[in-house]
Amino acid sequence: MLSGPSDRWLSFYFRLPLIAPCMPSVVITFLARSLHSAMQHLLFQLHVQIYMMPEGSKKGDLRLYKALEFPLQWKMEKVLIHKPLVDASIVEYKGQYWIFASDFKRFGAQKNGELEIWCAPTPLGPWHQHRDNPVVNGGKSLGARSGGRPFVWEGNLYRFGQDCGDSYGRRVRAFHVITLTEDEFVEVEVPLGIEESKKGRYAWNGLRYHHMDVQQLPSGNWIALMDGDRVPSSDLSVKYTLGSAALLVLLVLNILVGILFGCVRCVFPSGYMLPSKRGDTSLPWTPPQLLPKIYKAAMRLNRSSSILRGRMRMRSCMRFLLLLVIFILCVCAVCMVVNCFFGGNGAEEPYPYEGQFSQFTMIAMTYEARLWNLKMYIKHYSRCASVREIVVVWNKGQPPDPQTEFDSAVPVRIRVEPVNSLNNRFKPDPLIKTRAVFELDDDIMMTCDDVERGFKAWRENSDRLVGFYPRLIDGSPLKYRNERYARHRKGYNMILTGAAFVDSEVAFSRYWSKEMDTGRALVDELFNCEDILMNFILANATSGRAVEYVHPAWAIDTSKLSSSAISRDTQGHYNKRTQCLLRFSQLYGGVPLKKWEFNSRNDGWDS
Amino acid sequence: MKFFLETKHVSCPDWWFCLWQGAKMYMFFELKNSITKQGDIGVAESTDNGATWSYVGIALDEEWHLSYPFIFEYHGEVRVPQLSQLHKNIL
Numbered sequence: 240m241l242s243g244p245s246d247r248w249l250s251f252y253f254r255l256p257l258i259a260p261c262m263p264s265v266v267i268t269f270l271a272r273s274l275h276s277a278m279q280h281l282l283f284q285l286h287v288q289i290y291m292m293p294e295g296s297k298k299g300d301l302r303l304y305k306a307l308e309f310p311l312q313w314k315m316e317k318v319l320i321h322k323p324l325v326d327a328s329i330v331e332y333k334g335q336y337w338i339f340a341s342d343f344k345r346f347g348a349q350k351n352g353e354l355e356i357w358c359a360p361t362p363l364g365p366w367h368q369h370r371d372n373p374v375v376n377g378g379k380s381l382g383a384r385s386g387g388r389p390f391v392w393e394g395n396l397y398r399f400g401q402d403c404g405d406s407y408g409r410r411v412r413a414f415h416v417i418t419l420t421e422d423e424f425v426e427v428e429v430p431l432g433i434e435e436s437k438k439g440r441y442a443w444n445g446l447r448y449h450h451m452d453v454q455q456l457p458s459g460n461w462i463a464l465m466d467g468d469r470v471p472s473s474d475l476s477v478k479y480t481l482g483s484a485a486l487l488v489l490l491v492l493n494i495l496v497g498i499l500f501g502c503v504r505c506v507f508p509s510g511y512m513l514p515s516k517r518g519d520t521s522l523p524w525t526p527p528q529l530l531p532k533i534y535k536a537a538m539r540l541n542r543s544s545s546i547l548r549g550r551m552r553m554r555s556c557m558r559f560l561l562l563l564v565i566f567i568l569c570v571c572a573v574c575m576v577v578n579c580f581f582g583g584n585g586a587e588e589p590y591p592y593e594g595q596f597s598q599f600t601m602i603a604m605t606y607e608a609r610l611w612n613l614k615m616y617i618k619h620y621s622r623c624a625s626v627r628e629i630v631v632v633w634n635k636g637q638p639p640d641p642q643t644e645f646d647s648a649v650p651v652r653i654r655v656e657p658v659n660s661l662n663n664r665f666k667p668d669p670l671i672k673t674r675a676v677f678e679l680d681d682d683i684m685m686t687c688d689d690v691e692r693g694f695k696a697w698r699e700n701s702d703r704l705v706g707f708y709p710r711l712i713d714g715s716p717l718k719y720r721n722e723r724y725a726r727h728r729k730g731y732n733m734i735l736t737g738a739a740f741v742d743s744e745v746a747f748s749r750y751w752s753k754e755m756d757t758g759r760a761l762v763d764e765l766f767n768c769e770d771i772l773m774n775f776i777l778a779n780a781t782s783g784r785a786v787e788y789v790h791p792a793w794a795i796d797t798s799k800l801s802s803s804a805i806s807r808d809t810q811g812h813y814n815k816r817t818q819c820l821l822r823f824s825q826l827y828g829g830v831p832l833k834k835w836e837f838n839s840r841n842d843g844w845d846s
Numbered sequence: 847m848k849f850f851l852e853t854k855h856v857s858c859p860d861w862w863f864c865l866w867q868g869a870k871m872y873m874f875f876e877l878k879n880s881i882t883k884q885g886d887i888g889v890a891e892s893t894d895n896g897a898t899w900s901y902v903g904i905a906l907d908e909e910w911h912l913s914y915p916f917i918f919e920y921h922g923e924v925r926v927p928q929l930s931q932l933h934k935n936i937l
């Protein structure tokens with residue numbers, strides 16, 4: 240009996256002396272003799288028992304299980320209610336126990352729109368129905384079906400319901416139960432207080448959340464757990480159906496090709512052609528008059544395919560065309576099958592690091608002439624799962640209105656700068672709420688998945704500059720060269736901050752420190768090289784590794800298409816940067832950058 | 847959640863409820879067995895108030911589909927055992 244959940248037992252064991260003085264003294268004397276067995280008995284009476292009441296409506300009733308050995312061993316205690324109740328939730332309120340549940344088998348009950356209440360003096364029963372059952376019976380978006388644990392706060396009873404409007408478990412709704420007695424029930428909806436993400440399936444609860452468990456911690460604080468889903472509830476079956484259909488099309492196309500080109504012929508065993516006189520050779524499940532029909536059809540198919548083949552031979556171009564069409568259809572069908580069965584949920588999900596997810600702030604520096612770029616940028620990146628906020632460093636011209644100009648799933652903040660300077664992108668900003676900042680030029684378009692991979696790599700080593708554009712600075716005299724050179728030399732020692740994750744607290748304050756005044760002045764003088772300065776600063780601050788590269792699956796640089804980028808004149812740009820390198824190495828006493836090889840990560844993200 | 851990978855034969859965790867026991871937090875949830883397509887009740891535990899979870903095992907597996915594992919504690923009535931019962935125990 241005592242082999243149960245030890246924690247709970249222990250707490251009652253120590254509380255026992257408080258109860259003992261109330262007992263007759265004679266008992267206490269006797270207890271001394273046989274303390275152990277008596278205590279066992281007493282403890283059993285006081286034991287807090289853990290129960291589970293899962294939904295098992297397929298069995299047709301509501302059952303209660305008792306924990307024998309928590310958490311893995313359970314025993315069926317009793318059948319509470321002989322009805323197929325779903326999503327039954329118990330709460331103690333005003334000295335009674337109440338069950339909120341749905342019984343969709345009840346006559347006239349609306350699927351996902353029915354709620355009924357049961358009442359009992361203890362959770363073990365006896366349970367009896369509320370007078371007005373079903374207390375709610377209507378549309379499935381009403382939130383009738385239970386969506387988690389009801390709770391009492393400041394004497395008021397609240398319950399969660401599922402809004403199953405667009406899809407099963409679309410969202411959770413909260414209700415304040417104003418009146419609850421055995422023959423009365425009144426509830427009103429109250430705000431849930433959780434803002435829905437606009438990121439759609441890129442957010443963990445973007446399309447559905449249908450369950451909440453709110454509980455008070457031993458410390459007195461409250462904690463709430465909520466579920467979430469990126470796909471509608473029918474998504475899996477739709478995908479399987481589509482995939483199977485595509486597979487069928489693929490099969491039919493292949494057979495068709497076979498028939499057309501004579502590799503496959505419809506063969507019909509002659510024994511089955513006509514029933515014999517005794518009629519016992521025909522298949523038992525086929526009506527005898529059907530067999531000749533099938534035989535005839537097969538013959539016709541064979542004949543017409545050979546006619547077609549004859550024509551094809553004459554017109555080889557037609558034959559080629561038909562083959563091409565079928566081939567393309569087959570490729571499409573294969574793609575569809577692969578996508579449906581192995582394509583996942585279609586969302587570019589964030590990567591956990593040590594089991595955790597996190598968020599970062601994006602910083603884009605721009606000005607008036609590049610507004611169209613910025614709109615596209617915000618629309619795309621604001622949907623990426625880990626983006627918390629986008630800060631636009633506005634260097635020149637009339638700033639746009641973030642409320643009306645952009646289609647964004649996260650807050651957009653325009654930070655208007657008094658001076659048009661490239662140093663502004665690394666300016667310490669107390670309004671940035673995350674440590675991780677993703678500096679990304681407004682003319683670079685890349686996938687959310689690449690961004691998320693970069694973010695994970697940064698979280699592994701948050702003192703590094705982790706980015707997508709590697710460079711190798713070497714030679715005597717120093718020369719700035721492109722990525723191809725770094726690839727050729729199989730290593731890099733610099734990461735461009737046009738697309739890089741950096742620690743906003745440490746790196747930004749270093750960049751804007753007094754010692755870097757001359758460096759920043761040089762950046763302003765040349766209107767270039769702020770990223771080279773940042774690389775120098777970070778490399779100088781550590782004896783270890785300061786930069787890390789992540790290979791983007793694809794990245795488009797739209798500056799090649801527009802005329803307003805500073806790096807458009809490539810040769811001039813490179814010359815300027817070579818000049819920077821020389822000046823910085825003079826300023827900071829040499830080149831602190833260390834070379835690192837590509838392909839050093841186990842996951843191959845830096846290939 | 848990450849720990850579902852360790853169990854291999856399960857997918858689609860759905861309904862869950864939590865319970866604290868001492869410093870540990872337990873989560874009971876519906877696990878769909880990918881072979882039988884039937885829901886069982888699984889358990890995970892957390893020692894950091896729900897920040898990270900590790901899978902413990904299957905708590906309940908019946909012949910029919912189970913979900914919505916509503917879990918709760920019931921303190922029962924505090925009853926001091928009757929003298930006659932105690933007497934029997936002691937003897």
